[in-house]
Amino acid sequence: MPATPASLLTGPGLPDGSAGIRLVVTDMDGTLLDDAKRIPEGLWPMLGELRRRGVLFSPASGRQYATLARQFAEAADGMVFIAENGTYVVRDGVELSSDPLDRSVVAGLARTVRRLVAGGVDVGAVVCGKRSAYVERTDEAFLAEVRQYYVEHRIVEDVTAVDDDVIKVALFDFGPAERSTAPALDAFSATHQVVVSGEHWVDVMNPTANKGAALRGLQRELGITPAQTMVFGDYLNDLEMLDAAEWSFAMAGAHPEVIRRARHLAPSNNDNGVLRTIARVLGIPEV
Structure with a gap:
């Protein structure tokens, strides 16, 4: 050490x-x-x-x-x-x-985010492909955060249906991600990397990534x-x-x-x- x-x-x-x-x-x-x-x-x-x-x-x-x-x-x-x-x-x-993610994991994360939103958490998912990032949220406050890190991004109806290799799913939480969104991803942390990468961001990746x-x-x-x-x-x-x-x-x-x-x-x-x-x-x- x-x-x-x-x-x-x-x-x-x-x-x-x-x-x-x-x-x-x-x-x-x-x-x-x-x-x-x-x-x-x-x-x-x-x-x-x-x-x-x-x-x-x-x-x-x-x-x-x-x-x-x-x-x-x-x-x-x-x-x-x-x-x-x-x-x-x-x-x-x-x-x-x-190191692309399995599609089933992407779908599970999308469902989790949708449940969080339905429960009142101000969070949005960015599904990160090799060619572009993909989002379902369309409000300007969220998109302004996305644009800082993802110059190539597209708004889609369903992030689980994109034709791209998904290498990461990033979640932006307008509150402190370490206290709100990250704990909601405990089910994924047993098999994947769940990393708090900033005050408002949590990234989910393969365990090898x-x-x-x-x-x-x-x-x-x-x-x-x-x-x-x-x-x-x-x-x-x-x-x-x-x-x-x-x-x-x-x-x-x-x-x-x-x-x-x-x-x-x-x-x-x-x-x-x-x-x-x-x-x-x-x-x-x-x-």
Whole structure:
């Protein structure tokens, strides 16, 4: 078990061997992005410097592949996108791995959400396919949340009838998901991953699917070790990913369990923590 994280900027504890880092993987919301959901301006020159040094940069997010590809369009060549919490991994438009859900599970989740709504819970389901996300709710408040993470989405009458490989089902709860929607999914947690991925989001995936499993598969494919991997995260869906890297950083203000599991602590997402950490560890002048 890693020790309590040492402060990156003020304390000791960073391991030796930073020159051997070949892969940097970062969560998006609450980690790379600030609270206004903005990519730091300094990222683009940083990506150029990492590419020059032969270091691969990989966003790892609950967001869909199409959303990530659009956000990183100006630097996407050769970049590996770990999308949908690790259920869909793509490089240069080519699928590297995926982990689709059984249709019966999707149908069961849809029924559960419909029962919650009938009981007064303000929740909606996003059925995440490889080509698009699919929703039944049509109110603008819900769709505004969906658009932040799923640029490719369609409103359908029945989410269980879509013609697509479903890789994840995400539930958005306008209340605190950890206290309301997540407990209603206990029946699924015995056989599937039920992960609180944000204050209002719960993701359901196959038991074999998470960001860590996707990262380990990528490491095997590229011949990169945990000692050569740097990872940043802030929430519960990042835990397995942090375990796959010796250079694991929790953001200041991260979920307490994330801080406990990470080896080191980075400045917060609002303090440009990811870029400042990369710059310090790799000896790159901050821009």
